[in-house]
Amino acid sequence: MKFSLTMILLGGLAVRAFAQPVLIPAPQTMTLHEGHFAPGTNTTIVADKWFAHEAAALAQLLHVTVAGKGAGAASHQSAIRLSHDSTLSNPEEYVLDITGKTVLIRAKDAEGAFDAVETIRQLLPADGSVAPLPGLHIDDYPTYAWRGMHLDVSRHFFSIQYLQKLIDRLALYKMNKLHLHLSDDQGWRIEIKKYPLLTERGAWRTFNNQDSACMRASKDNPDMAIDPGHIIHKDGKTLYGGFYTQEQMKALVAYAAARHVDIIPEIDMPGHMMAAINNYPFLTCNGENSWGTLFTKPICPCNESTFTFAENVFKEIMSIFPSTYIHIGGDEVDRSDWAKSAACKALMAKEGIKDLPGLQSYFINRMEKFFNANGRKLIGWDEIIEGDVSPSAVVMYWRTWVPAAPAKAAAAGHPVIMAPGEPLYFDRPADQYDLFNVYHFNPSRTAPAVGAQACLWTEMVPTEARADFMTMPRLTALAENLWTHDTTRYTDYLQRLGKEYARMDAMHIHYRLPDLQGLLNDYVFTDAYALTIPSPLPGCTIRYTTDGTAPVVSSPALPATYTVTTNQQLRVAAFSRNGERGDVYTLNFTQQALLDPVATGGQTGLACNFYTGSFKNTARMMEARIDTAFTTDTIAVPDWVHAPAFGIDYTGFIEVPQGGIYTFFLNCDDGGVLHIGPYTTVDNDGNHSARERSGQVALKAGAHPFDLRFIEAGGGYKLRLRYSFNGSAPRDVPGEWFKQP
The missing domain is CATH 2.60.40 (Immunoglobulin-like)
Structure with a gap:
């Protein structure tokens, strides 16, 4: 059952005594009172004309009927009433009153009425059966308008059935945007009738390096096996892929709209277009299609044939997706070929474009005008603000290593949606801190935001089970963040989440089990x-x-x-x-035996060497030339460091006050390795997102050789070292413990 409950006798009848409801996201305000409402065969729903669809959804949920059109005059006698209330002040606001005789929903708009239906769904047992509803009063509305989830279906493909399950999940937790990344270098996933090769050939590939990495990982984890449902054999080749027909996607859009979830399509341009260029090579400036230094070569913004292609594609996209918003990507563009193109040089001279970012902005601005002329609004990743982009374009922020981008975008008049890689890229492996970090993330900390979304990039997510594992339960933390946005409820959220797993089981969600607590590496x-x-x-x-x-x-x-x-x-x-x-x-x-101490000079601090450059591991850093030397008593990236990629080596001694087993926790983005005495105490090496690794060392009181090596490849600048002694709570290492060599 959804509630822990006891049975008491009242007037000879057994009555349920309800515990606190398990609602995620938590309502803005909720008051419980005595009594309960028991839906039955004689229960009817009467709804104002605005809420006919929501009434039907509620009737299906409760297995009751909706009163006919002639029942309006007798609506005061109805057990369940959906009423339009224009006096409510917030978009999507609803008021839910449940008493012993009635259920009354008042809402300002259909979205609010549907949110009330989803609240009632969570009040029912996890198995979907109908049971008495507890007496309560709820006044509820979202803090943020944009509450989204992104799914990359290009790197690995996902069935329509899975997308329907994801939409149901979003609706349950009052999320309202599904952003589908429909094209990339690895596959084109939506039928475009004007250009049939996009899916006839562009939707299929031989296994690539990402598939191979998943196959290797599947030896230890069956969730990482390539889904055989998306493998075909054609012309003697084994191919992976798939695509959605326009009719399939139109049906999915309708399915989502019935649940008040808006599907946002993304066709990534001008970069990430290899799947298209492979089949339509005229799209590049020189007919070549290959990887550049970091990214694939983009389409050419200097040929009119490129714009003809793009507009034709987006015309068909607009015929499928009624959403006001269309995402054009605009990120990670290798512009080097543009600089070599005679056509681009001529266009830049003609239009007064000063640099290559400006040329990219020219492309984005032309496409935005096309979108606007067709009643749509353009969204792009935050790279689009590097040039002169119209303020009406919506900026989606993801680059955590460019922290000023949201404020810059907002100052220029752009609506901002927050999707920073840390903590909202759910393809990054979860750890014991993720729920806390997602729940406490503030979308408007650096600039006003219309909301936020999580992103699931699927290079290493080859199955639906793995997608579930990476998103759940993190999605519930984000849902409550964006709806209620009250960090004081975190402990209560964890308690509710502990009971919510039963509902996830009933929904056949392959969620990540809670962390095993207190473990070290x-x-x-x-x-x-x-x-x-x-x-x-x-x-x-x-x-x-x-x-x-x-x-x-x-x-x-x-x-x-x-x-x-x-x-x-x-x-x-x-x-x-x-x-x-x-x-x-x-x-x-x-x-280990307790390590004997050594003598030191006694001056507080560590000797540090700073290296400029990109290193795959800390050993590579030690082969480089020292850029700057400094001293510090704090393990943190100094404020004066602005290089996109660098490394720091902290050396000296750590002087501990008493003997015993010391535990060290090294959290870094990217890599770090801690040596104490002759031992590698914590190994957190390599290029990766922020993660914590831990280790122990046995020390006698006194000073011991200390060496911490840290590398940053461009991104998080995260570096923190904490310690614990004999099981104490982790804390930062005191600066006075560090001694210079």
């Missing part, structure tokens, strides 16, 4: 270590292996206390009642 012990891991959810079993393989459902269950007395590697994972596996954790145990 590398453990150190002097004599023995007693490992205890609490279950993340009722009914879960923790299973383990010691041979390096990932646990499976038949692996042994971890005892309540697992004692380690020798060096070994343990791999553990939680399994739900139905056999779904959570994250696999690799725990390394090493026996």
Whole structure:
């Protein structure tokens, strides 16, 4: 059941005593009161003319009937009433009153009435059955208008059926935008009748390096196997792909509209167009189609044939998608070929365009005028503001390494939608901090925003199960952030989420199980270590292996206390009642004696070397020339660092006040490695998004050699080192502990 409840007797009748409802997102205000409403065969719904569709949805949910047109005069006698209320002040606002005799929904617009229906859906049992509704009063509305989810269907393809499930999920949690990334270098996914080769050939590929990486990962995780439903054999080749016909997508648009979810199509231009250029090479400036230094070569903004193609494509897109908004991408463009083109040089001279970013803006501006002439608004990734772009264009911010972009866009008059890679790129592996970071993200911290959305890029998301795993339950945290936006409710949210997993099970969502709490990557012990891991959810079993393989459902269950007395590697994972596996954790145990201290000069601080350049790992950094030397007593990227890619080596000593086992937590974006004494204490190396790795070292009181190497490849500038002693709460390392060599 959705509620924990007891049965009491009132007048000889059994009556449910309801606990706090589990609602995500939490309503702005909610008051519980005595009584309940029990829908039955005699229950009818009467709705004002504005809410006929919402009344039908509610009737289907509660298995009741909608009163006919002639029932309006007797509406005061109806058990359920949907009433239009123009006095409500907020868009999508609704008021829900449930008493022992009636359910009254008042709403300003159809969106608000539908949000009320979804609230009632969450008040019902997770299995979809009908049960009494608790007595309550809710006054509710969203904080942000744009509450979105993005799905990349180009890198890996997803069925219409999965998109329908995703739309149902968005509607349940009161999200209202689905942004579909329909084209990219790896595949063109929407039928364009004017250019049939886009899908006849452009929707299919032989396995690429991303597919190969997924296949390798599938040896440890079946969610990473390439979906066989999207593989065909043609002309002696094995091909991966798929596309949506226009009729399929029109039906999906209608399905979403019935749930008040707006589908935003994205056709990425002028870059990310290899799938199109492969089949229509006239789109480039020189007929070539290849990878440049970082990205593929773009279409040419200096030939009229390019604009003819683009306008023809978007005419058909507009015939499929009624959304006011169309996303044109506009990101990651390798403009080098434009600089070599005689046609581009002539156009720049004719139009007074000063540089290549300006040439890209010329393309974006022409396309925006075309959109506007057809009653649509253009959205682009935040690169579009690098040139002179019309203020009416909507800017979607993603580049966390350009923190001034949202404020710059807002100052220029652009509406801003926040989708920063950290924390809203859900293709980045989740850890124990993700729910907190998503829930506490402030879309309007640096500039006013119309809302935000999460993005799921699918280079390493080859299946629907993996897509579920990467998005859920993070999506619920974002839903509450954008709807209620009250960080003081976080603890309550976690409690509600713990009960919400039953609904996710009923919806067959392959969600990520909650993190196993308190685990480290590398453990150190002097004599023995007693490992205890609490279950993340009722009914879960923790299973383990010691041979390096990932646990499976038949692996042994971890005892309540697992004692380690020798060096070994343990791999553990939680399994739900139905056999779904959570994250696999690799725990390394090493026996150490307490390390003897060394003498130091005693001056506070660390000697630091700064290196300019892009490094794949910290070892490569140490081969480079030192750019700048400085001293510091703080492990953080200095404020004066503005290089897009760099590395820092912090060396000296760490002087600990007492002997014992010290745990260090290194959180960085990109890579970092911590050495204390002769040991690699934390290995968080490589180019990756912000993540934390941990390790331990056994130290006697006194000073010990310290070396922390950090690299940033361009992005987050995240660097933080914390410590714990004998199980204490993690805290920043005190500056006075650091001593110069």
